Each structure stands twice: as C-alpha cells, then as structure tokens.
Amino acid sequence: MAKFRQIQVDFWSDPRVSEEMTPEDKFFYLYLLTNPNTKQIGVYTITKKQMAFDMGYSIETINSLLKRFENEHQVVKYNPDTREIALLNWGKYNLNKGGKPILDCVIKELGEVKDLSLLAKVAKNIKNSNILELFENKLKELRAVDDTLTPSGQEKEEEKEKEKEKEKELLHEQDIKLEKGSSEKNEMGSSSQYQSIFDFYQQNFGMLNPFISQQIQHWIEDMGEELVLEAMSLTLKQQKTWKYAEGILKSWTSRNVGSLSDVRALEAEFKNKRRFNQHGSKRKEIVPDWLLNETVDQTKTTGDTSVSDFEEEKRKLEAELKELEAELKAGAVKE
Structure with missing residues (x-):
C-alpha cells in the first residue's frame, strides 16, 4: 500500500509558520510532516542520525532544531529514550476522515507506540470522534496499568519525585547534624576526660x-x-x-x-x-x-660547710701561735 501525506495550503498562512519560523524551521517542519517514517496517528519512530542524514545537517543542528520546536514553537515532542516523535497538530489536519481502512491502520499503529504519553498530546487536537475514541481507549488501558503517563499522572509523578528529593535532602541534613553532634560530643568527651x-x-x-x-x-x-x-x-x-x-x-x-x-x-x-x-x-x-635545683642547693650546702671548717681551723691555729709567742716572751724576761 502506497503511503502519502497531505499538506494543506493553510500551512503557509499559519501565523506561527509565516511569522515565527525561519526558512530553516519551515524546511525542518515539512520534513517532519512528510518523511518516510511518518505514521497515520502522528507518532512515529525516527533517530536524530537519520534526520541529519536525510537533511544534510549535523547532529548538533538537529538537536538545536528539536529543542526550538519543542520549547519555542511547541509543535512537537521528542522522546530521546524511545526515539519517538509526536506531531502535536497532526490530528487537526490529518485525522479528519474515518472509514474502516483508516481505523484499522490507527488501531495497528496505536499498538506499536512505546511512549503512550505522546498519544495524549496528539489526541488533544483530533476532531474525528471515531479516531479520538480509539486514542482514548488506548489511554484508558494505560491508566488502568499506570496513570503516570497522562498529563495529570506526569504532574503527580513529578510531585512524587520532588517529595523524594525533599526526603533525601532532609535525610542528608540529619546525617550532617548527627555527624556534627557526634564530633562535638567527642570533643566534649576528651575535655571531660x-x-x-x-x-x-x-x-x-x-x-x-x-x-x-x-x-x-x-x-x-x-x-x-x-x-x-x-x-x-x-x-x-x-x-x-x-x-x-x-x-x-x-x-x-x-x-x-x-x-x-x-x-x-x-x-x-x-x-x-x-x-x-x-x-x-x-x-x-x-x-x-x-633535678638541677636540688643539686645546686646541695653543692652550696657542701661548699658552705667546707669554708666554715677552714675558718674554724684557722682560728684555732692563730690562737695556738699567740700562746706560743706569749710563752717565749715570758721565758726571755726571766733569763
């Protein structure tokens, strides 16, 4: 079965395209709408390397374009993990007609999508009630398993992640306080010791x-x-x-x-x-x-004793000499 994609002439008169997009942006947008990987549901798998090869751009240029189309133009959503891209306005221009062949194709392609949250973004702009019902049924299956892939579920998941981060921060702060208290306790313990x-x-x-x-x-x-x-x-x-x-x-x-x-x-x-x-x-x-002071004190005491004994002997000797002289003088007088 041959594949073809329709581009309505209103594409060129869309203010977002005519006023906000550069020539490079327009070329890239047309490529995303018409490349061989596109699917009937507006969500398909394509790698950045393939985009760069098909358009003759570098990987860096493709990254820059995808970032601009997601954040500034807000017309696509790319999942780098599953390598799937969703064209957010696809349902507005390409899912208007129904019929069994179209519905069968949509059912088949919905079953091939890995990141089902991308379907919710495309479903917002689908006007055909039959196709929209198929999208919603697929999303109901997703909610029955895990409601975190819907927009509200993503918000809940983000809130849970924030709560986990806060818990980690609180635990980290408590660990720091405990370590600080332990350190202070050790210091106090050593001082009291x-x-x-x-x-x-x-x-x-x-x-x-x-x-x-x-x-x-x-x-x-x-x-x-x-x-x-x-x-x-x-x-x-x-x-x-x-x-x-x-x-x-x-x-x-x-x-x-x-x-x-x-x-x-x-x-x-x-x-x-x-x-x-x-x-x-x-x-x-x-x-x-x-022990120096004790030695010095003893030396002084010993020295003082020696000097005292010497002086005593000297006095005794002088006294004996005086007595001897007196006796000699007395003998001379008698003679």
Whole structure:
C-alpha cells in the first residue's frame, strides 16, 4: 500500500509558520510532516542520525532544531529514550476522515507506540470522534496499568519525585547534624576526660587559659595522664610554673620515658651517680633540668660547710701561735 501525506495550503498562512519560523524551521517542519517514517496517528519512530542524514545537517543542528520546536514553537515532542516523535497538530489536519481502512491502520499503529504519553498530546487536537475514541481507549488501558503517563499522572509523578528529593535532602541534613553532634560530643568527651588534670592545674598553678589547656592536652595525648600529672607535681615541689613542667616532659621524651616506673628508675640512677661523686670522683655528670635545683642547693650546702671548717681551723691555729709567742716572751724576761 502506497503511503502519502497531505499538506494543506493553510500551512503557509499559519501565523506561527509565516511569522515565527525561519526558512530553516519551515524546511525542518515539512520534513517532519512528510518523511518516510511518518505514521497515520502522528507518532512515529525516527533517530536524530537519520534526520541529519536525510537533511544534510549535523547532529548538533538537529538537536538545536528539536529543542526550538519543542520549547519555542511547541509543535512537537521528542522522546530521546524511545526515539519517538509526536506531531502535536497532526490530528487537526490529518485525522479528519474515518472509514474502516483508516481505523484499522490507527488501531495497528496505536499498538506499536512505546511512549503512550505522546498519544495524549496528539489526541488533544483530533476532531474525528471515531479516531479520538480509539486514542482514548488506548489511554484508558494505560491508566488502568499506570496513570503516570497522562498529563495529570506526569504532574503527580513529578510531585512524587520532588517529595523524594525533599526526603533525601532532609535525610542528608540529619546525617550532617548527627555527624556534627557526634564530633562535638567527642570533643566534649576528651575535655571531660582530662578535667582532673585541668582541675589540678587550677588548684595549684592558677587560672587555666586556652593556650595552656591545649598544651596540657597535647602532652596528655603524647605521654599519658600519669606522666603529665607527675611532672606537674614535681614542678609544684620546686615552686615553678608550667614552663618548668614542660621542660621535665621534654627531658623525659628525649630519654624515652613512657611510664612512672621509668621516672623512678631515672631518679634512682641520679641518686647513685650523686653518691658516687661524693666519694671522691672528679667525673662530672649531666643531670636533668628538673633535678638541677636540688643539686645546686646541695653543692652550696657542701661548699658552705667546707669554708666554715677552714675558718674554724684557722682560728684555732692563730690562737695556738699567740700562746706560743706569749710563752717565749715570758721565758726571755726571766733569763
């Protein structure tokens, strides 16, 4: 059966065609109305590649034309997934006559359409009641299965999609809040974990400012709570500041001190060396800064004792010399 398509002369007097379309638009519109893929129902399958080949255009030009015909002229609707195009005014000019051959052809072609939502757009402009009934029956079958392909159904589907997007956004915001709350909770937990040492500082050294608080927390994380507290206790005994405690911690770090038992071992080693030096060794030992004051105080005490003994011996010797001189003078006088 030979196929032919009618173009009414009113096509050229249509204001949309004569005033709004460029020569290229008119050529493209005539191609969409008369190419070999067209169907009796105004919905047919055609690829962009075939359009470009038939018209001698590039794919980019075809994309631009389709976009303009859908958004500006609003005379076609193209589904890139099913590669089907609907000529929205087709029913107005090409579905006016009925008859069994036409109706049979329409029924057959309606069954071949993949995107049934395109039929609803064409059906709006069909004036022939028999053909319109066939379109409506096909759309009723569609609604019985899924009403989302009709215009109202599409709106509902879009609303559902928007609701889903909102739910996703809300869930995302809740996840962010939960992560933030967890992070803040962890920070608060670490601060409360060190609260006992912070309290020790404030009770014995004074007000705790943020800078020193961060330093204390750094040393706790690096060396442990026990060693930091021990360094602060030694500092308190020497009546020094936090800077002195930091010096102790740095000294312990350089000596690989990792526990209180290591500290006690260092103290015992220092006492042994000091005892050895007091028994006549001239060897000098480098002592930790945090024990330096104790050594200096002891050295001063030892030095002061030596000077005192020397002065006492000197006084005794001078007294004995004076007595001897007095005796010699007395003997000379008698003679």
